[in-house]
Amino acid sequence: MGDRVGTPAIEARSLSKVFGAGADAVRALDDVSLTIRQNEFFTLLGPSGCGKTTLLRLIGGFEQPSQGDVFLEGQQLTGLPPFKRPINTVFQSYALFPHLTVGQNIAFGLEMLGRPKEKRTARVEQMLALVKLQGYANRKPAQLSGGQQQRVALARALASQPKVLLLDEPLSALDLKLRKEMQIELKRLQTETGITFVFVTHDQEEALTMSDRIAVMDSGKILQIGSPTEIYEHPQRRFVADFIGETNFLEGRITEANGAAVAQLACGHNLTLNGPGQKGSGGGQRVTLAVRPERAEIVPPQGEGLPATVGAVVYMGTDTTYHLTLADGTPFTVRSQNHEGARLDLASGAAVKIRIAPAAIQRLAD
Amino acid sequence: MRVDVTNPLWRFRGIRATTWVFFAYLYLPILVLIALSFNENRLATIWSGFSTQWYGVVLDNDDIVRAAGNSLIVASVSTLAATLAATLAALGMAKGRFRGADGISGLIALPLVVPEIVTAVATLLFFILIGFKLGLLTVIVAHTVFCIPFAYLPIRARLEGMDKALGEAAADLYANDWQAFQRVTLPLLWPGILSGGMLAFIISLDDFVITYFVAGAGATTLPVYIFGMIRIGITPEVNAISSLMLIVSILFVTLSFLIGRMRR
Ligand SMILES: Nc1ncnc2c1ncn2[C@@H]1O[C@H](COP(=O)(O)OP(=O)(O)O)[C@@H](O)[C@H]1O
Ligand SMILES: [Mg+2]
Numbered sequence: 001m002g003d004r005v006g007t008p009a010i011e012a013r014s015l016s017k018v019f020g021a022g023a024d025a026v027r028a029l030d031d032v033s034l035t036i037r038q039n040e041f042f043t044l045l046g047p048s049g050c051g052k053t054t055l056l057r058l059i060g061g062f063e064q065p066s067q068g069d070v071f072l073e074g075q076q077l078t079g080l081p082p083f084k085r086p087i088n089t090v091f092q093s094y095a096l097f098p099h100l101t102v103g104q105n106i107a108f109g110l111e112m113l114g115r116p117k118e119k120r121t122a123r124v125e126q127m128l129a130l131v132k133l134q135g136y137a138n139r140k141p142a143q144l145s146g147g148q149q150q151r152v153a154l155a156r157a158l159a160s161q162p163k164v165l166l167l168d169e170p171l172s173a174l175d176l177k178l179r180k181e182m183q184i185e186l187k188r189l190q191t192e193t194g195i196t197f198v199f200v201t202h203d204q205e206e207a208l209t210m211s212d213r214i215a216v217m218d219s220g221k222i223l224q225i226g227s228p229t230e231i232y233e234h235p236q237r238r239f240v241a242d243f244i245g246e247t248n249f250l251e252g253r254i255t256e257a258n259g260a261a262v263a264q265l266a267c268g269h270n271l272t273l274n275g276p277g278q279k280g281s282g283g284g285q286r287v288t289l290a291v292r293p294e295r296a297e298i299v300p301p302q303g304e305g306l307p308a309t310v311g312a313v314v315y316m317g318t319d320t321t322y323h324l325t326l327a328d329g330t331p332f333t334v335r336s337q338n339h340e341g342a343r344l345d346l347a348s349g350a351a352v353k354i355r356i357a358p359a360a361i362q363r364l365a366d
Numbered sequence: 367m368r369v370d371v372t373n374p375l376w377r378f379r380g381i382r383a384t385t386w387v388f389f390a391y392l393y394l395p396i397l398v399l400i401a402l403s404f405n406e407n408r409l410a411t412i413w414s415g416f417s418t419q420w421y422g423v424v425l426d427n428d429d430i431v432r433a434a435g436n437s438l439i440v441a442s443v444s445t446l447a448a449t450l451a452a453t454l455a456a457l458g459m460a461k462g463r464f465r466g467a468d469g470i471s472g473l474i475a476l477p478l479v480v481p482e483i484v485t486a487v488a489t490l491l492f493f494i495l496i497g498f499k500l501g502l503l504t505v506i507v508a509h510t511v512f513c514i515p516f517a518y519l520p521i522r523a524r525l526e527g528m529d530k531a532l533g534e535a536a537a538d539l540y541a542n543d544w545q546a547f548q549r550v551t552l553p554l555l556w557p558g559i560l561s562g563g564m565l566a567f568i569i570s571l572d573d574f575v576i577t578y579f580v581a582g583a584g585a586t587t588l589p590v591y592i593f594g595m596i597r598i599g600i601t602p603e604v605n606a607i608s609s610l611m612l613i614v615s616i617l618f619v620t621l622s623f624l625i626g627r628m629r630r
Pocket of ligand 2: 052
């Protein structure tokens, strides 16, 4: 498996997929390129309808691309039917064969590959142990709970040791508690088997907790690819910053003062930024800044920062959220942890200042 | 009868009586027929005592046995042919959305609403035009054709209720098209096929109008034979054959229903 460390597990080059024709045509994927590394837990994250399933189905071979190619460990897959791709799928509906037992379901792929019976039996036992369902081999899928069916679907897809496992929102049908359990379970399975996982979800929290890398998608395009930290701390696009976690957006123009980059905000005040500023003719360019609520701090009105007025203060147990308004009416949220002595006693209407460290400010491309 | 008082229909006085009259109208004639098949009297409508002799008479009558044999041959052969055609049609229709798919689906089911007499005349005309000699074969061909929609509907329904992802899962797990069909689609479709086949069988067994038109000499089926008997007068034999056919029909419809409901 790891013998070709250099080659990516999956590579997509300029993939486009158009459904329908003429006026009804839907461009589900628009010139998508990406590289998924070996042994990686890779997540496709985006709102419903952004093309995640379509991308997964192109990799699995259930759809053919309108344009572009898919490569598996450097080999072109385009044109190969699903049964000729060493890639397996965990379907959203699980798609367990209802007329077969759990054991027969898990052995199905091995049987189609022509593995001898003793090998299949041994492998089924091994897979049942892996997903902690020993003793369930003779049950029918209908006799299992949703969570157990999910495990069988995983065992079935992993049994033939595929090079890549595709998972299309596999946890969305489970209740919250089970979903949390399965998140940990999936991560464990991925580490234990060393198989590359391509995981689809619209749940940003799920993506952040499980993934090695995330591709954020919108309207058939990939907006940003990066580790959870990169995606969360350094979103490059407004959509990414907005979709993942909570964000305050500040509009302004970039200039330079005393050799440092400064943003002149719409509220009339300046904010010092990291990185290069823009002097002279190039200066004054419009910019959108993103600041996470937990990265800003409220200080007394005589301190340094952006003047703001307190609106609602919401106590949320572990932390408190302050809903503020800047001088020009822009809303701004600050969240701080409720450790001993940290809670500010602020009444609605009070004047405060917001201190934002340059490192907490992310410049967005659009 | 349990009464749901929240249903406004129950406030209509006389609903109870109407219901009973309705069921009596539906089933009383059949009950009377069964009862009279056990009548000892030669005159079918005058009760004189219990006897099973007419069942014996029926089974001793070579013509009736031959007609019953014809009915079974026709029903079996046309059921097999119609069910096969219906299965292929349903699979073809489910394979993919194509232009005019709804129209074709409608065309397959259309014979269900075409007046049978029209089909009968048209079929007869067709056989005469192509010079097909009327006999048992023409009956089988005609039955096959009108049984297809009856077999098609349950198979189609079963196929439509099937998760599309199952076929994809089979392909995902290295099954080629034929293996996927054989190992996944067919076993899951089987109840629908059986159910459709049984429906086709009973429809064929029961058919009179079309058979009457296209049956040549020696191709008399049971319903056609009964019709011939009844022109002479209602006899206890007619009652006995009818009761036997009723039992066969109920058996098949029940089986068809039970198999159709079978989940796996
Ligand atoms: N088979 C199809 N025919 C037509 N349109 C489709 C088909 N599959 C997906 N689409 C469209 O493509 C877009 C992306 O769909 P999908 O990949 O399922 O999104 P996601 O999985 O991110 O919710 C949607 O607008 C959807 O309606
Ligand atoms: Mg989807």
